[in-house]
Amino acid sequence: MSPRDVVITGMGIVSSLGEGADAHWQALTAGTPAPVLDKERFAPYTIHPLPEIDWGQQIPRRGDQRQMETWQRLGTYAAGLALDDADMKGDEALCASMDMVVAAGGGERDETVDEGILAASLERSDHDLLLNEKLTTELRPTLFLAQLSNLAAGNISIVHKVTGSSRTFMGEEGAGVSAIETAAARIRSGQSSHVLVGASFQTEHSDMLLAYELGGFLHRGDWAPVWQRANGEGGGVVTGSGAAFLVLESREHAEKRGRKAYAAIGPVVSRRSRRKAEPLAAGVSEMIDRLELPDAPLMALSGASGAHEATAAELEAFGSRENMALRGFSSLTGHMKEAQFPFAVALAALAVHHGQAYPAFDDQREAAFDGSLDAVLATAVGYHCYEGMGLITKA
Amino acid sequence: MKTTDSFGRPVIAVTGMGVVTSLGQGRAENWDALINGRSGIHPITRFPIDHLATTISGMVDFLSSSTRGASVHTHELADLVAAEAIEQSGLPASDFGGPLFLAAPPVELDWHHRLALYAKAREHNGNTSLIEAAREAHATELFEESQFGTIADRLAERYGTRGLPITLSTACASGATAIQLGTEAIRRGECDRALAIGADGSATAEALIRFSLLSALTTQNDDPEKASRPFSKDRSGFVLAEGAGALVLESLESALARGAEILGIMSGCGEKADDFHRTRSKPDGSPAIGAVRAALADAGMSTEDIEYINAHGTSTQENDKMEHMSLSTVFGERMKTLPISSNKSMIGHTLSAAGAVEAVFSLMTMREGVIPPTINYDTPDPAIELDVVPNVKREAQVSTVLSNSFGFGGQNTCLVMAREPV
Numbered sequence: 083m084s085p086r087d088v089v090i091t092g093m094g095i096v097s098s099l100g101e102g103a104d105a106h107w108q109a110l111t112a113g114t115p116a117p118v119l120d121k122e123r124f125a126p127y128t129i130h131p132l133p134e135i136d137w138g139q140q141i142p143r144r145g146d147q148r149q150m151e152t153w154q155r156l157g158t159y160a161a162g163l164a165l166d167d168a169d170m171k172g173d174e175a176l177c178a179s180m181d182m183v184v185a186a187g188g189g190e191r192d193e194t195v196d197e198g199i200l201a202a203s204l205e206r207s208d209h210d211l212l213l214n215e216k217l218t219t220e221l222r223p224t225l226f227l228a229q230l231s232n233l234a235a236g237n238i239s240i241v242h243k244v245t246g247s248s249r250t251f252m253g254e255e256g257a258g259v260s261a262i263e264t265a266a267a268r269i270r271s272g273q274s275s276h277v278l279v280g281a282s283f284q285t286e287h288s289d290m291l292l293a294y295e296l297g298g299f300l301h302r303g304d305w306a307p308v309w310q311r312a313n314g315e316g317g318g319v320v321t322g323s324g325a326a327f328l329v330l331e332s333r334e335h336a337e338k339r340g341r342k343a344y345a346a347i348g349p350v351v352s353r354r355s356r357r358k359a360e361p362l363a364a365g366v367s368e369m370i371d372r373l374e375l376p377d378a379p380l381m382a383l384s385g386a387s388g389a390h391e392a393t394a395a396e397l398e399a400f401g402s403r404e405n406m407a408l409r410g411f412s413s414l415t416g417h418m419k420e421a422q423f424p425f426a427v428a429l430a431a432l433a434v435h436h437g438q439a440y441p442a443f444d445d446q447r448e449a450a451f452d453g454s455l456d457a458v459l460a461t462a463v464g465y466h467c468y469e470g471m472g473l474i475t476k477a
Numbered sequence: 478m479k480t481t482d483s484f485g486r487p488v489i490a491v492t493g494m495g496v497v498t499s500l501g502q503g504r505a506e507n508w509d510a511l512i513n514g515r516s517g518i519h520p521i522t523r524f525p526i527d528h529l530a531t532t533i534s535g536m537v538d539f540l541s542s543s544t545r546g547a548s549v550h551t552h553e554l555a556d557l558v559a560a561e562a563i564e565q566s567g568l569p570a571s572d573f574g575g576p577l578f579l580a581a582p583p584v585e586l587d588w589h590h591r592l593a594l595y596a597k598a599r600e601h602n603g604n605t606s607l608i609e610a611a612r613e614a615h616a617t618e619l620f621e622e623s624q625f626g627t628i629a630d631r632l633a634e635r636y637g638t639r640g641l642p643i644t645l646s647t648a649c650a651s652g653a654t655a656i657q658l659g660t661e662a663i664r665r666g667e668c669d670r671a672l673a674i675g676a677d678g679s680a681t682a683e684a685l686i687r688f689s690l691l692s693a694l695t696t697q698n699d700d701p702e703k704a705s706r707p708f709s710k711d712r713s714g715f716v717l718a719e720g721a722g723a724l725v726l727e728s729l730e731s732a733l734a735r736g737a738e739i740l741g742i743m744s745g746c747g748e749k750a751d752d753f754h755r756t757r758s759k760p761d762g763s764p765a766i767g768a769v770r771a772a773l774a775d776a777g778m779s780t781e782d783i784e785y786i787n788a789h790g791t792s793t794q795e796n797d798k799m800e801h802m803s804l805s806t807v808f809g810e811r812m813k814t815l816p817i818s819s820n821k822s823m824i825g826h827t828l829s830a831a832g833a834v835e836a837v838f839s840l841m842t843m844r845e846g847v848i849p850p851t852i853n854y855d856t857p858d859p860a861i862e863l864d865v866v867p868n869v870k871r872e873a874q875v876s877t878v879l880s881n882s883f884g885f886g887g888q889n890t891c892l893v894m895a896r897e898p899v
Contacts, residue, residue, distance in 0.1 A: 188585060200591075204595075213683065215528055218689075221690060223690035226688075227885065229583075230583065230648065239752045240755070245764065248886070252645060253644045267667065273664075288607070292608050295611045297617070298612055466620075467624075467630055468630075468641050
């Protein structure tokens with residue numbers, strides 16, 4: 083144990099399963115955990131929708147709520163949950179000295195304006211002129227701010243007064259991995275004493291689905307657990323709206339405040355596998371090796387997306403290790419892009435905290451687990467690129 | 478030579494630099510234009526200007542990617558500066574051996590591609606049909622263009638950087654944040670060197686319109702070269718621009734061990750977020766003040782140690798006023814005589830790239846012993862009493878520089894650089 087160990091003292095998680103650590107623990111440890119699905123709205127794609135949220139609980143000013151699109155609002159809301167959970171909310175001194183790393187994609191475009199342009203584009207060929215005409219007159223001036231990646235963090239600063247520093251990493255699952263890895267490294271080296279880290283993803287927007295489907299990554303047809311989509315129609319990914327924010331502190335900082343931690347963050351590793359040139363399963367295996375895990379049975383909260391190639395590679399890498407029991411949580415939450423790794427870490431921390439395993443989320447592919455919960459692995463193998471994993475241990 | 482700083486951390490040397498702006502490609506072209514007070518701001522030709530309030534910019538129009546959309550253009554800009562910086566560092570061209578930190582604009586599927594996809598759609602029911610068309614097009618290039626991690630992935634592959642590259646955005650402070658992340662990684666002992674890049678080739682019609690709708694851009698279109706007027710009384714907004722800057726950061730120990738030329742020292746980085754408003758700064762300037770002080774403290778320096786300031790100086794009423802007030806608070810009476818100039822008077826605001834581009838120029842200022850001017854300084858603002866190195870370069874031995882970057886979303890990041898290790 084070191085005063086600079088990284089401990090998790092607060093979490094704010096939201097998904098189709100509900101909001102908050104307790105709601106998720108209850109939903110995921112129920113006899114047979116069941117997904118919440120919306121098959122109609124974006125058919126032929128199924129999504130896991132946001133639960134009903136009373137935004138005012140974490141974002142009191144309606145003016146602030148209006149300045150954000152859903153993805154930013156969701157992140158700001160989850161960040162508020164995490165700060166509340168860590169008993170830091172409203173503590174001016176703690177928030178003003180708190181560092182922040184947010185993983186973000188882009189915001190939501192104005193679908194009505196865009197569809198107007200799409201329709202008009204069929205009638206005329208001077209598209210550049212059309213864009214100027216429509217965009218200068220129809221775009222809402224403040225929409226830009228509601229779209230900018232770094233404005234998720236910006237809104238967290240405004241609403242929750244977290245102002246020590248503010249950094250936004252962009253780039254799908256890899257951004258979430260780097261956010262956790264960097265935040266933990268800063269605490270371990272003494273560069274930070276406490277950090278707010280996390281991400282949010284709102285899938286209920288055509289542009290979010292478009293970004294996946296340009297690469298043919300979305301699953302169509304009936305829902306199936308992530309490990310059983312290989313023969314399904316489409317690319318295997320079912321998306322979900324959700325967010326995960328964590329308050330990380332040095333052990334020393336948490337103890338001085340008299341705070342109990344859910345768990346500690348042990349080693350975190352990341353990787354840019356050269357997927358076109360080398361087998362991804364070997365890359366995932368290399369990361370597992372780098373963690374120097376004990377041979378004892380180990381539960382792994384997997385952020386597997388369902389994307390055929392990446393998911394098969396992860397299954398192969400873990401399948402060859404008999405002591406590992408996978409729990410693919412995205413079967414139940416959907417794929418939350420930048421939030422995948424922070425979410426995996428949060429769920430792993432909950433299992434360590436409760437000292438209890440999750441039941442199989444897919445009883446055909448996931449083995450029962452009755453081993454120790456002193457340490458739980460969290461993974462995120464990007465649906466398209468970048469990989470990471472980390473060991474969550476007893477605080 | 479001592480290779481640790483006063484805090485016992487590794488001293489960070491700069492051993493390679495690359496830059497592209499509307500002034501040209503590479504350090505030599507840029508520096509020559511910069512010290513001769515030449516502006517790169519010109520009329521927009523990339524797309525029609527009908528209906529636009531602003532019709533000028535500092536776009537980089539001389540590359541093959543310039544008309545191929547924001548993602549491809551940003552990639553080429555980043556690639557060019559990475560190549561120039563690594564070449565200068567003397568490190569292997571395809572085996573850099575340290576992490577990559579890339580500051581880049583958020584990406585979206587380009588409108589031209591969006592419309593082309595839609596034209597091919599089987600049905601035309603808006604976004605639903607667009608998604609269907611996307612699925613059927615199997616357009617790998619378009620998919621990659623819309624992924625935030627793509628540019629860094631390609632750069633990592635080409636230059637042999639190590640590990641998972643980080644792509645980041647802190648709005649107009651992004652370039653400085655990339656440098657800060659690299660500096661911190663070396664200080665933590667995770668690596669001996671890091672490649673920090675800021676690149677922005679996102680000046681599309683929609684980007685211009687978005688900034689225009691926020692009333693951030695000048696509309697003085699008639700005389701483009703005169704449009705960017707930082708610290709002048711008649712400043713009226715920033716000029717949207719493109720560019721890229723790259724630094725090879727290296728522990729001094731590692732740089733000396735391989736006999737590399739030390740181009741300068743990254744002495745300290747500081748930041749402070751603002752919780753006041755999405756686009757406006759806290760009226761008392763406390764976040765900017767906090768960022769400057771944090772950078773000085775991180776460098777182990779006092780205000781007296783700073784000899785020149787490379788301003789954020791965007792030429793908006795708000796920024797220049799706030800920057801002056803904040804600096805005056807930190808530096809006191811001395812601020813009236815401490816040289817400060819804004820490169821943006823010549824290159825415009827290169828957004829995600831600005832912090833990196835201006836760090837390159839700050840280091841060159843020290844190496845060349847010449848301070849680039851703030852051009853278009855014809856009507857001083859009586860409320861802003863500064864020595865802005867007006868209109869003409871100044872020969873001066875500069876051994877330390879403070880470079881400021883402030884951005885939307887309350888982002889404030891400052892860098893302190895030195896010519897020699899202390």
